[in-house]
Amino acid sequence: MEGLLNRAADGSSKGLARWYALAHAAHCSGCKKFLDNLTRMIEQMRREKQPPVDQGAVDRLTALVREVGAVESATEQG
Numbered sequence: 001m002e003g004l005l006n007r008a009a010d011g012s013s014k015g016l017a018r019w020y021a022l023a024h025a026a027h028c029s030g031c032k033k034f035l036d037n038l039t040r041m042i043e044q045m046r047r048e049k050q051p052p053v054d055q056g057a058v059d060r061l062t063a064l065v066r067e068v069g070a071v072e073s074a075t076e077q078g
Contacts, residue, residue, distance in 0.1 A: 009038040
């Protein structure tokens with residue numbers, strides 16, 4: 001699911017794969033937060049026109065977004 005959400009956030013997915021990711025995020029609060037945070041981060045990077053980052057940096061940012069979402073979910077449930 002994470003890969004589908006990543007591609008939905010960056011606009012690289014199309015058709016059924018994009019529809020499925022967005023439909024899932026509409027009903028799953030954790031995935032919705034992940035998608036919203038990642039989309040916001042990608043849009044900000046595009047606005048600032050920063051040079052492309054290496055894949056390692058993208059992986060670290062994705063892990064951080066996932067970690068923040070997990071903490072927020074645990075806080076809401078706890």
